Amino acid sequence: MTKLIFMGTPDFSATVLKGLLDDANYDVLAVVTQPDRAVGRKKEIKMTPVKEVALEHNLPVYQPEKMSGSDEMAELMTLGADGIVTAAFGQFLPTKLLDSVDFAVNVHASLLPKYRGGAPIHYAIINGDKEAGVTIMEMVKKMDAGDMIAKASTPITDDDNVGTMFEKLAVIGRDLLLKTLPDYIAGNIKPEPQDESQATFSPNITPEEERIDWNKSARDVFNHIRGLYPWPVAHTLLDGKRFKIYEASLVEGQGKPGQIIEKGKKSLVVATGDGAISLKTVQPAGKPRMSIVDFLNGVGRKLEVGDLIGE
Structure with missing residues (x-):
């Protein structure tokens, strides 16, 4: 043995x-x-x-x-x-x-x-x-x-x-x-x-690398989000505060990078540099992790099509 x-x-x-x-x-x-x-x-x-x-x-x-x-x-x-x-x-x-x-x-x-x-x-x-x-x-x-x-x-x-x-x-x-x-x-x-x-290297993810760059393509943003899920979790800014995005999906759409281009009762679509993503699971600052439906029924109600996130 x-x-x-x-x-x-x-x-x-x-x-x-x-x-x-x-x-x-x-x-x-x-x-x-x-x-x-x-x-x-x-x-x-x-x-x-x-x-x-x-x-x-x-x-x-x-x-x-x-x-x-x-x-x-x-x-x-x-x-x-x-x-x-x-x-x-x-x-x-x-x-x-x-x-x-x-x-x-x-x-x-x-x-x-x-x-x-x-x-x-x-x-x-x-x-x-x-x-x-x-x-x-x-x-x-x-x-x-x-x-x-x-x-x-x-x-x-x-x-x-x-x-x-x-x-x-x-x-x-x-x-x-x-x-x-x-x-x-x-x-x-x-x-x-x-x-x-x-040889290539993969050092531990820094806090700066967690932030989403909305100027990148939808595919790159999608990969970034799932490449940091379930830890350390990708984030952007909403009203100047950290807004975590746990899960998203690729969808059709165009607009200014970081711009909300579609808002429904159960969906929130954000444009990237090329294409768009639909947010699925998020966490606003000071709040627990939640589905996009719960977010839109709560603190996300004030958001409108045309608003920008990430600034």
């Missing part, structure tokens, strides 16, 4: 961890995840999804703010693990730690060398990619730059968003890892170096 240390944080990682725990070939000695954080308006302290799974299985949990030089890392190195498996952990692993095990592999949610970094699924959707995927790669002390062990892909449809793609890719990543890890450990797979000339 191969003894592992698992490192990960979000639901994507939790799916991979569950797969390892259900496989009799592996003994997960410990789990490493990011520290508990305050979330939401009430700033409630919340455990990571990976920590929740680990505690359900009575596994030791380590949560260093920074792995390098930490007491947690020193203790992990004494456990006698054969290897490390990471999936969306969120920290670099020191060379000293990588050298302490026979192997260290990462489950990364992109088709490397495309989209190295922390937000590969967001960028794939925002950029209008037709497919996304998962790469199993060797860990090195450089962001997502290790040799590739295996890849698998899946289409991105107009019905997809970051949430749906995370769910799909988590299952794909779990299955791909469990399929290839035994052969990799046995030395039957020769990892393939990445082509550095083809």
